[in-house]
Amino acid sequence: MDTLAEAVLSGAAPEELSRLPLPQSFAAAHLRASDAGVFDGTADRDVRRTLHVGPVPMPRIAPDEVVVAVMASSINYNTVWSAMFEPISTFTALRRFARQGGYAAxxxxxxxxxGSDAAGVVVRVGDGVRHWNVGDHVMVSPAYVDDQDPGAHADGMMGPEGRAWGYETNFGGLAHYTVVRASQLVPKPAHLTWEEAASITLCAGTAYRMLVSDNGAQIKQGDVVLVWGATGGLGGFAVQMVKNGGGVAVGVVSSERKAQILREQGCDVIIDRREIGMGDDSDGTADAIEYGKRLGRRIRAELGEDPRVAFDYVGQATFGTSVHVVRRGGVVVTCGSSTGYQHQYDNRYLWMNLKRVIGSHIANLQEQWDTARLFRQGGLVPILTDVYPLAETAEALRLVQTNRHVGKVGVLCLAPAEGLGVTDPDARERIGVERLTSWRRYATMARV
Known part of the structure; x- marks a missing residue:
């Protein structure tokens, strides 16, 4: 370990961190452009074949950037896509970005x-950074926004040059160090551990924009909200937000084990998708209307009404059913498509019933700060389950790729052990350690 990392771990003062040099290289989970064709003609795109952990060179820092010593990160499905080189190689996105010239090159x-999540300590700030200092404890938002783009000023996510950090950019969070724009930083909630804080920005921020923000469904008290994949990284936070907002959460899962998790977490209505005939091998396309009818009957039997909102990040297998099942004037809010991007639905149920589809992507900086505030207040809690060391990132990624996990899968980067990083133990005790760690009992014991 380099001297700067050792100083960070020892709790050195900002002055000392500023004096110590950045290492010339550091350990990181990375992909190689030379592996882009390794899965040609292969049915199982096992990400363990393409995700490498080893030394990479330290990039130079731009005036509006900071270097963060990463204590912990987490796994998101976009890293699965990157490691499978689907739907395209993300090296294509890097080359496109680099054509802007300057620091983009x-x-x-x-x-x-x-890696699109991280929590750690700021160890360098660029000359143009005003609101952050060496020694600050931060989380990193994955929204990589061009603040000189006029489209980004009404809503950061509307800028045409916006990107997903660690997916459409380089220097992501699954590493000992990351280089990010100052406009990506969010204060770390002081009562959370490093691995807990590193598991919330992408999924919780995305769920907030989809459900709560003016840019999403704007849920209100009494709203019935259908949440697909309700024990996943996005779905687990969505259920919390629906409940906190006075709504009624209808969680759809794929197994009895996941149904039991939702019962323990207080979800209002729990439906195993096998109850409506939607098995693991169903793409949802041919039978979307029939699934919608069955699902609607099931929800009405429990609640007496149809959902106003469908929270859908699953995609091809569920989207047509989502359009069918929401009530007249209802909303389908969608981000990502883990089962496929080509969505099919019967448009009669959309236009004749005045329904809406809202596309949503990550969250702008204000939405991320608003989400972090809910964690600081204790209204939201992490859904972290498994935690791997950086050296085993490929195994963690495979766990997510094969959907054998629930909640969020964390990765310790510089942090030598779990449980570190709490600077407000009183708040942690007040919110409740058992509540903050309630998802840890759902950890997947078997390594895949």
């Missing part, structure tokens, strides 16, 4: 450091 490398 740094991103076009024969390797890509992946």
């Amino acid at each position: 740094r991103h076009d490398l024969p390797h890509q450091i992946v």
Whole structure:
């Protein structure tokens, strides 16, 4: 371990951190452009074949950037896509970004450091950074926004040059260090551990924009909200937000084990998708209306009404059913498509019933700060289950790829052990350690 990392771990003062040099290289989970064709003709795109952990060079820092010593990160499905080189190689996105010239050219490398979540300590700030200092404890938002783009000023996510950090950019969070724009930083809630804090920005921020924000469904008291994949990284936070907002959460899962988790977490209505005939091998396309009818009957039997909102990040297998099942004037809010991007639905049920589809992507900085505030208040809690060391990132990624996990899967980067990083133990005790760690009992014991 380099001297700067050792100083961070020892709790050195900001002055000392500023004096110590950045290492010339550091350990990172990364992909290699030379692996792009390794899955040609292969049915199982096992991400353990393409995700490498080893030394990479330290990039130079731009005036509006900071270097963060990463204590912990977590796994998101976009890293699965990157490691499978689907739907395209993310090295294509890096080359496209690099064509802007200037500091963007740094991103076009024969390797890509992946990861779209991180929590850690600021160890360098660029000359143009005003609101952050060396020594600050931060989380990193995955929204990589061009603040000189006029489209980004009404809503950061509307800028045409916006990107997903660690997916469409280089220097992601699954590493000992990351380089990010100052506009990506969010204060770390002081009562959370490093691994807990590193598991919330992408999924919780995305769920907030989809459900609560003016840019999403704007849920209100009494709203019935259908949440697909309700024990997943996005779905687990969505259920919390619906409950906190006075709504009624209808969680759809794929197994009795996941149904039991939702019962323990207080979800209002729990439906195993096998109850409506939607098995693991169903793409949801041909039978979407029939699934919708069955699902609607099931929800009405429990609640007496149809959902106003469908929270859908599953995609191809569920989207047509979502459009069918929401009530007249209802909303389907969608981000991502883990089962496929080609969505099919019967448009009669959309236009004739005045329904809406809202596309949503990550969250702008204000939405991320609003989400972090809910964690600080104790209204939201982490859904962290499994935690892996950086050296085993490929195994963690495989766990997510094969959908054998629930909640969020964390990765310890510089942090030598779990449970570190809490600077407000009183708040942790007040919110409740058992509540904050309630998802840990759902950890997947078997390594895949």
